[in-house]
Structures are given as C-alpha cells and as structure tokens.
Amino acid sequence: MSADVVDDGRARVGEEPAYGSPVVLWRTLERLRPPGPLFRGSLWRSPLRGTWLTSVFASVLLVGLPIVIVTGLLSYLAYQPQFAGNAFPAHTHGLRLPLFAWPTHPSWLYRLSEGLHVGLGLALIPVVLAKLWSVMPKLFSWPPARSFAQVLERLSLALLVGSILFELGTGVLNTQYDYGDLGFNFYTAHYFGAWVFIASFVLHVALKFPTMRRSLKSRRLRDELRTPLAETVPEPQDVHALVALEPAAPTLSRRGLLGLVGSASLAVTAVTIGETVGPRSTALLSARGRSYGSGPTDFQVNRTARTAQVTPQETGSGWRLMVVGSSTLSLSREQLLALPQHTASLPIACVEGWSTVQTWSGVRLRELVRMAGTQDLQHAVVHSLEKAGTFARAVLNAGQLTDGDALLALKVNGADLSLDHGYPARVIVPALPGVHNTKWVSRIELNGKLT
Ligand SMILES: Nc1nc2c(c(=O)[nH]1)N[C@H]1C(S)=C(S)[C@@H](COP(=O)(O)O)O[C@H]1N2
Ligand SMILES: [Mo]
Numbered sequence: 001m002s003a004d005v006v007d008d009g010r011a012r013v014g015e016e017p018a019y020g021s022p023v024v025l026w027r028t029l030e031r032l033r034p035p036g037p038l039f040r041g042s043l044w045r046s047p048l049r050g051t052w053l054t055s056v057f058a059s060v061l062l063v064g065l066p067i068v069i070v071t072g073l074l075s076y077l078a079y080q081p082q083f084a085g086n087a088f089p090a091h092t093h094g095l096r097l098p099l100f101a102w103p104t105h106p107s108w109l110y111r112l113s114e115g116l117h118v119g120l121g122l123a124l125i126p127v128v129l130a131k132l133w134s135v136m137p138k139l140f141s142w143p144p145a146r147s148f149a150q151v152l153e154r155l156s157l158a159l160l161v162g163s164i165l166f167e168l169g170t171g172v173l174n175t176q177y178d179y180g181d182l183g184f185n186f187y188t189a190h191y192f193g194a195w196v197f198i199a200s201f202v203l204h205v206a207l208k209f210p211t212m213r214r215s216l217k218s219r220r221l222r223d224e225l226r227t228p229l230a231e232t233v234p235e236p237q238d239v240h241a242l243v244a245l246e247p248a249a250p251t252l253s254r255r256g257l258l259g260l261v262g263s264a265s266l267a268v269t270a271v272t273i274g275e276t277v278g279p280r281s282t283a284l285l286s287a288r289g290r291s292y293g294s295g296p297t298d299f300q301v302n303r304t305a306r307t308a309q310v311t312p313q314e315t316g317s318g319w320r321l322m323v324v325g326s327s328t329l330s331l332s333r334e335q336l337l338a339l340p341q342h343t344a345s346l347p348i349a350c351v352e353g354w355s356t357v358q359t360w361s362g363v364r365l366r367e368l369v370r371m372a373g374t375q376d377l378q379h380a381v382v383h384s385l386e387k388a389g390t391f392a393r394a395v396l397n398a399g400q401l402t403d404g405d406a407l408l409a410l411k412v413n414g415a416d417l418s419l420d421h422g423y424p425a426r427v428i429v430p431a432l433p434g435v436h437n438t439k440w441v442s443r444i445e446l447n448g449k450l451t
Contacts, residue, residue, distance in 0.1 A: 029143035044137040047247035050235030057131035071117035083395035107430035111349035118353025126264035163197035275354035296413030325372030325446040344405040350434035362409035381448035394436035
C-alpha cells in the first residue's frame, strides 16, 4: 500500500487500509463520515495551503518556540521554588527541574529572559495562528485515523495544539490582568501546560523534522518572494494532503501571506515593546500603558497600596522594621536613613514582561544581616504589611541577601518611595523577579521558617 493513503485523511473510498491494521474498524469509521462538505476536503480551497508553506511557518516556530520554552523554565527557576511559599506552584509534584541558587549578576538577567519570554511569545502568536490555519484541513480529515499509529499521532497533535493555545491564552491573560483573579492559579496552570506542550512539541519536531527539511528545499523562498499574485499557483499535490483538492483562484500571493503574518508579528512587537525598552506610552497593547503622575515616582504600579489594603496608619511614624536573626532589631525609618546608604540603578522586571530601571537608595540587606547576626545564612523570609495576597511574603537566597547592590530601598530617584511603590521600605535585589521585590516590608526573618 502506498504512503499517500497513510497520511492523507481525505476520501479515498475503496483503497486498502494500512497493512496489519484492524481493517473492519477503519472501514466502519470510513462509513461514519459526517455529512456535508466539511469532512470531504472540498471546503478547504485556498490555493496557498501546502507542505512548503506550512514548513516555512514551522521553521520560524522551530527557532522561536525553544527560546520561549527555555526562558519560561528560567522564570520558574528564578522564582526559587525550593523555598516553599515563594509564590510559585507549591504543587509541582515530580515535575521539578534541578534547582540552583538564582544569581544576582548580571542585574538585567531576569529582565532579559522574561522580556524575551513574553515579547517573543506574543510576537509568535500570528505565526502560530498562521500555521494552524495552514493545517486546518487535517483537523477535518476522515476517517480521523487509519491505523493505531495514526491515532497516537493525532492524539499528540491534539495535545500540541491544545497546549500551545492554552499557554498563549493564559500568558496573555496574565500580562493583561495585573494578577487579577483569573479563577485559577496562573503559575500552576501555565507550568503544567508548559510540560504538556514541551513533550508534544519535542515529539512533533522529531516526527516532522525530515518532512519540513525536505519541503523547504523543494522551493526557494527567494523565488516565492518574487512571485506576484498573477503567477501564484498551488503547490503540487503530495502525501501530506494540505494542498486543496479543488483550489480556488488566489486572492493573495504567497509572499503577500508571508508579509501579512510577518507584519502582524512586527505590529504586536511595536505596540508592546515599550513596556520594556523605549517610551512606555507606545505600549498600546499593554495593561501598563498608563501614567502614575509626574516626578521621580512616575513608573509602573501593578498593585497599589489601596488594593493591597495597606493604610497610611500602618506606614506612618509608628512603623518599625523588624529584623530577626541572632538578635532582633526594631528600626524606625529615621534609624534606617541614619545607617550607611547605598544607591544602585536596578530593574524591576515583572513576570508579565514589563520592566523598568530606576535608581534606588537605601540600606544594603547585608548590613541588616550583619547587624542582626546569624549563623550559616541560608535564606531570609521577607514579610509585607500586606496581610493577604500571593506576594505578601517572599524568600531570598543567601546570594541575594549579600550582593552589594541588594537593598532595602527607602528612596527612588532621590525622592522618598511613594506609598504605591512600597513606602516606608521595599526590597530591590539585582536580577530578582519583580514579584519578590516585596513592598511595604515589615519583617525580615533570617533563616526564617518556610511554609
Ligand atoms: N507587598 C507586595 N509587594 C510586591 C507586590 C505585591 O503585590 N505586594 N507585587 C510585586 C510585583 S508582582 C512586582 S512586579 C513588583 C512591582 O510591582 P508594582 O508595579 O506593584 O510596584 O513589586 C512586587 N512587590
Ligand atoms: Mo510582577
């Protein structure tokens, strides 16, 4: 039996099913074809669909998606899930990567990796959609499978398509909702979805890579980019059953389609990149395109003091910072300001992709560690005045506590922190994910209890 039957889902009644497969089963399926044109392949008439076109989109994703995957896993590692309660999936069960102490150098490490994760993830959405469009007819091929091997292949495709859409969907929601309640834990969902995606992606690449390579060699991109609409003809029929059986006349050239998808990617980037580099006002698609007044404290605020239910009473003259080590310190803001001050230009890089570099001044965390004293510093649990909320506490590793630029910041850009930016004091540590730069700090427990 020829290979074209195996991979072609379209009607070929009368041909023999794959050798060794339970003939009756596939035959029966064949007869159960739903009525209407959808499952007959005649509805899909774009003359542009074909293995080469799909392979072009595939090659872009083959380069881009691994970067999104690796930076996503880096984000997981940066959250330091070895410290229980660090705002990351408490329930990752066996799905843990080898964990290590997340470094503090270079200070832009998390800014770059998370900016790439979110920025590239968004820019690839048009390419993912284009590739799904290009293989649409396969979704409606009938019978859905002609062998058990094909059943498995199609199941893995369902997982692949389902998980990429799920990851893109949850990712976009998280960038748009300021950690609003999505009705589920974003971290857990995105993390487990990622593993389903990674597994099905690796399998898919392993199965399809030879086809993609062969197909990319079958036409020259340069020639396609020179072919106008008038000369646009369908790709030759092949075993992959993507080329329309009854192609319509082209209304768009292949270069037109590639240009459209490429422009869509560039457009997404153009209206989001401002949240990381460039003027923030250009970040039209970003939930952080707004302004926070003028002056030194005019930069992004996700969670305001009001939302966090932190009141001016709690942050007023009665506020004290407790540092619990071998001894327990209680320090007023004046006492903190009287300690040696250090200034550093450091980013806040949010998991949502936005970042901003500001000039922070305050007391070095290691100075506080020295003053309170501790034996064998492993970590510190930082508590906020905020009572509820995922980020009311964070755990820092020893390197993050002893880095010379790691601060309990009291000022930003020469001015007192604003209440929304964490007044009276907040944590700012180089290369630390935004979430762990705790605002409205009330207590720092050296080697404190992890829960
Ligand atoms: N107490 C407290 N600290 C917090 C947060 C918070 O919700 N509560 N948000 C964190 C997050 S997610 C980021 S990105 C940074 C900057 O957040 P902001 O934009 O709300 O200032 O502060 C972090 N510190
Ligand atoms: Mo964040």
